[in-house]
Amino acid sequence: MPQSMRALVAGKVGEPTDVLRLESRPVPTPKAGQALIRVKATPIHASDLHVLRGRYGFSPKFPTVGGHMECVGRIEALGPDTEGPKIGERVVAVAVPAVPAVPGPHVAGTWQEYLVADTRRLLPIPDHLSDSSACQLAVNPLTALLLVTRELDVQPGEWLLQTAAGSTVGRLVIQLSRHLGIRTINVVRRRDAVEEIKALGGDEVICTEDEDLLQRVAEIAGPAGARKAIDCVAGHVGAQVSQALAPGGELVVYGALSTHRQADPAALTIPLQARSVIYETKAVRGFWLNRWFGTASPEDALRALSEVRSLVADEVLSIPQGQPFPLERFTEAISLAETPAHGTKPLFVFEDGRDKDDR
Ligand SMILES: NC(=O)c1ccc[n+]([C@@H]2O[C@H](COP(=O)([O-])OP(=O)(O)OC[C@H]3O[C@@H](n4cnc5c(N)ncnc54)[C@H](OP(=O)(O)O)[C@@H]3O)[C@@H](O)[C@H]2O)c1
Known part of the structure; x- marks a missing residue:
């Protein structure tokens, strides 16, 4: 086992490409109940960049290792008196940082070669699931599942009704909805995305570049509007979605893409x-x-994650x-994460001679 590892560390709040540095850090030692994971792949989500810009729902203590929430890796070692997972097993580790008023599991950032995680939060991954799928299992697919089932019980x-239907979450919501017999009204901002969303199984697509959202929802769902909606754009689009709700309808807001890079509180x-x-008791x-x-x-949490794993394994x-990037190419990877219509998610991957075929 090496003594030191590479980690992508932000020294302070700021533009990710300005504040991130590749550093050498000691490999952490697992305590009782923890496993040492050798990370194989971990994504760059928009939320990871918000954290570094000081614009997310929590702020870590700086310097901090970037990346939060999810990665796939192999168990390299277990803490003292720790049973359960096997050394060498490939697992998804969920890394939730310390958030005021939100209890554990608290794990350091994922953009590093090794991390320690609570063994009760490790999900074993079958061989036929690629590292790319496994390292993206927790955040977006789980969010899609929880929004459609537990949050809104559609x-x-x-x-x-959903916004940013072309996002990773949006596409997963469409696939899950088709599986469950739910009909989707999908809002996109680009004309180019319309046919793609239809081909994916979206029942109706509204393009805000060309169409009036309120008028189209009324035509599709009836003049009262839609009873259930999810939104990750917020701002003007989020407001329009709330107006398109039927009386007694529910809107769950889970992102604020339109506010990205805004500094004005009004925005x-x-x-x-x-x-x-x-009067219409909209929620x-x-x-x-x-x-x-x-x-x-x-x-x-593991039950819900296992459900997602089955939905992915069953296609x-x-x-x-x-799209894989080594840690060294973080500037390029971050730029891809924020390019409009980027389609694919950038992933940090770590070379491991034993596992080249897993990707
Ligand atoms: N609350 C939670 O726990 C939770 C969990 C997971 C994800 N999220 C949030 O869900 C959202 C989607 O995440 P993701 O990883 O699925 O995103 P993604 O795959 O990176 O896709 C982003 C999508 O948003 C669209 N978009 C970007 N800015 C927009 C704007 N101003 N107006 C309308 N559409 C816009 C893009 O459209 P183009 O194709 O036209 O570029 C693209 O389709 C993010 O806000 C993320 O933070 C929240």
Whole structure:
């Protein structure tokens, strides 16, 4: 076992490409109940970049290793008196950082070669699932599953209205909805995306470049509007989605893509119509996977993750193949993560002679 490893570390809050440095750090030692994971692949999510810019739902203590939430790797060692997972087993480790008012599991950043994780939070991965799929299993597919089932309990035949339908979460929501018999109304911002979303199985697509969102939802779901919606754009689009809700309808906001790179506090809002919220009793609430992991029991979290693993293994959900980057090329990887219409997710991958075929 090497004594030191490479890690991508941010010294302070700032633009990720300005504040991140490749550093050498000691390989951590697992305590009782923990496993040492040799990381094989870990994605770059928009939320990872928000954390470094100081714009997310928590702020780590700097310097901090970048990346939070998910990675796939092999168990290299177990802490003292620790049983359960086997050395060499390939697992997904969920790394939720310390968030005020949200209890554990707290794990350091994922953009490093080794990390320690709670053994109760490790999900074994079958050989036929690639590293690319496995390292993206926890955040987006789990969010899609929880939003559609537990948060909104959307029933077969019901309409589900969603924004940024071309996002990874949006595509997974479409696939899951088809599987469950739910009909989707998909909002996209680019004309180019319309046919792609239809081909994926989206029942209806509204392109905000060409169409009036409210008018189209009324035409599709009826003049009252849609009863259930999810939004990850917020701002003006989020407000329009709230207006497109039927009386008594529910909107779950889980992202705020339109507020990215905004510094003006007024741009970080979702303007709601008070009369509509009161008299039509529309409900708008948030969803945050970090909070969900913090409050779900380890057993429940693993149960939900196993359900996602089965949906992916059974090809109900297909996770787009990520684009691999070594840690050294982080500037390029981060730039890809923020390029419009980038399609594929950048992943940091770590060479491991034994496992070249897993990718
Ligand atoms: N709350 C949670 O726990 C949770 C969990 C997972 C994800 N999320 C959030 O879910 C969102 C999607 O994540 P992802 O990883 O699926 O994203 P992604 O794959 O990187 O895709 C981003 C998508 O958003 C679209 N988009 C970007 N800015 C937009 C804007 N201003 N208006 C409309 N559309 C815009 C892009 O459209 P183009 O194709 O036109 O570029 C693209 O389709 C993010 O906000 C993420 O933080 C939240």
